[in-house]
Amino acid sequence: MGADGGSIPDRRDLVKTRGKAATADKAVSRERFFYCALSKKRLAKPVVADPLGKLYNKDAAIEYLLDKSAYGDGEQICPYINGVKDLLTLNAQPNPDEGEGKAPFVCWLSLKEMNGAVPFIALRHCGCVFADGALRAVLPNLAKIGETAEEPSQVACPNCTKTFDPTSSSAVLPIYPTQEVQDVLLTALFAARAVAKANKKRKNGKDKEKKEDKGERATKVAKLKNDRSASGSPAPAAANSSLTSSVRAQLAEQEKKRLAAQAGMSDAVKAMFHNGDTGKKGDVADFFGRTYNRYATS
Numbered sequence: 405m406g407a408d409g410g411s412i413p414d415r416r417d418l419v420k421t422r423g424k425a426a427t428a429d430k431a432v433s434r435e436r437f438f439y440c441a442l443s444k445k446r447l448a449k450p451v452v453a454d455p456l457g458k459l460y461n462k463d464a465a466i467e468y469l470l471d472k473s474a475y476g477d478g479e480q481i482c483p484y485i486n487g488v489k490d491l492l493t494l495n496a497q498p499n500p501d502e503g504e505g506k507a508p509f510v511c512w513l514s515l516k517e518m519n520g521a522v523p524f525i526a527l528r529h530c531g532c533v534f535a536d537g538a539l540r541a542v543l544p545n546l547a548k549i550g551e552t553a554e555e556p557s558q559v560a561c562p563n564c565t566k567t568f569d570p571t572s573s574s575a576v577l578p579i580y581p582t583q584e585v586q587d588v589l590l591t592a593l594f595a596a597r598a599v600a601k602a603n604k605k606r607k608n609g610k611d612k613e614k615k616e617d618k619g620e621r622a623t624k625v626a627k628l629k630n631d632r633s634a635s636g637s638p639a640p641a642a643a644n645s646s647l648t649s650s651v652r653a654q655l656a657e658q659e660k661k662r663l664a665a666q667a668g669m670s671d672a673v674k675a676m677f678h679n680g681d682t683g684k685k686g687d688v689a690d691f692f693g694r695t696y697n698r699y700a701t702s
């Protein structure tokens with residue numbers, strides 16, 4: 405049969421189609437490392453990566469942030485980027501070989517081309533870009549995405565020497581990772597944003613509370629002032645102070661009496677125990693208020 409227009413595709417046709425599709429996928433995955441995801445122009449410094457590891461020329465990414473409709477498919481490509489803080493400026497080594505079909509960038513360590521053939525990663529703290537395998541050969545404790553951190557430590561970037569903690573799960577950003585890893589990164593991005601939002605809300609809430617407290621106090625003071633002037637009565641503070649002064653006067657009076665009594669008493673005590681002349685003549689009261697003539701005893 406066949407040649408009647410109604411042929412059923414056999415296994416050979418399916419394999420051929422699948423082969424074609426795979427080739428097309430490969431071409432697309434390769435192109436991503438050559439061209440800006442937004443402008444589709446060849447990647448050239450300065451280049452930025454978004455939180456999912458997609459690559460852009462920095463000017464195109466900024467243009468998109470300023471005008472989300474600047475590129476027709478922008479909202480399909482990177483709807484999750486909100487601002488410049490979502491972009492990591494990459495320090496990628498331009499490919500010294502600018503020949504036909506050559507990738508724009510190479511690994512700082514291995515000089516392998518960043519063309520999709522092997523996985524590439526960027527260090528988040530400095531933006532330096534390496535072939536994943538080459539960097540891990542130098543830094544074996546470099547964390548993998550989604551892995552929990554081991555003992556924190558500090559190592560130097562083998563390219564720019566800036567130190568960072570390689571065990572932090574956010575130490576590296578993979579460039580165009582698998583869809584599975586992209587999903588992990590997107591979840592992490594939204595989680596981080598939720599935390600930041602909650603912290604901001606809590607901080608704002610505290611500030612508002614403080615303001616309300618201050619406002620309440622000011623209202624109370626104003627009310628107090630109003631009450632005082634309305635009633636014409638002395639201000640509580642003034643009443644307090646006059647009360648205090650009358651109490652103080654009473655206390656001072658008592659103290660004066662006490663001191664006087666003490667002085668009298670000490671004189672009497674002195675008189676009782678000293679035979680010498682105290683300079684005072686005449687009768688003095690003794691401890692019990694009795695009077696006696698000191699000269700009578702001597």
Ligand SMILES: [Zn+2]
Pocket residue numbers: 527530531532561562563564565566
């Ligand atoms: Zn670096």
